[in-house]
Amino acid sequence: MRFSEPKVNNRNWSHEVPDPTAEQQITVPSGDSDVTNTQNDKEVLILREVLRLIKGYMSKNENKGTPTDFTLALSGPAGACDGCKKRIAKLLDLCAGMAEAFFASGVQASLTITYRYANPAAHGANGGMYGWPTDEREGEWYMHTVYREAHGTK
Secondary structure (H helix, E strand, O other): OEEEEOOOOOOEEEOOOHHHHHHHHHHHOOOHHHHHHHOOOOOHHHHHHHHHHHHHHHHHHHOOOOOOEEEEEEEOOOOOOOHHHHHHHHHHHHHHHHHHHOOOOOOEEEEEEEEEEOOOEEOOOOOOOOOOOOOEEEEEEEEEEEEEEEOOOO
């Protein structure tokens, strides 16, 4: 599992601000077994780091009025397991809520996560689905992209 250098508005970003409560929500977004049995998956650490990076960006008051696009690209041999799909959805929800609370009224912020993987969707050893059955091969890769947009309310 790899991820690209996190980018904000097409520029690398490395300032992190911890949020233990939100990070725990990403680790365990539900009590479902597909989540509790996959807490050590590599995506967990990556998604928690991305949350800290986004919090870091939103800790800078000078960014409140700047329309912002956060992007993350993940890549691996298999697509996300069902538990990590829930974690990705939780990161999108958390970031949308943070953006609404941080950005100036009407200022747009978005998070795009693209997951590139080599093998077709299949049931894994944990019984869950790895990858997304509806994804189509694009060249040598399967691609899945999720996107969430929010607007500031401050």
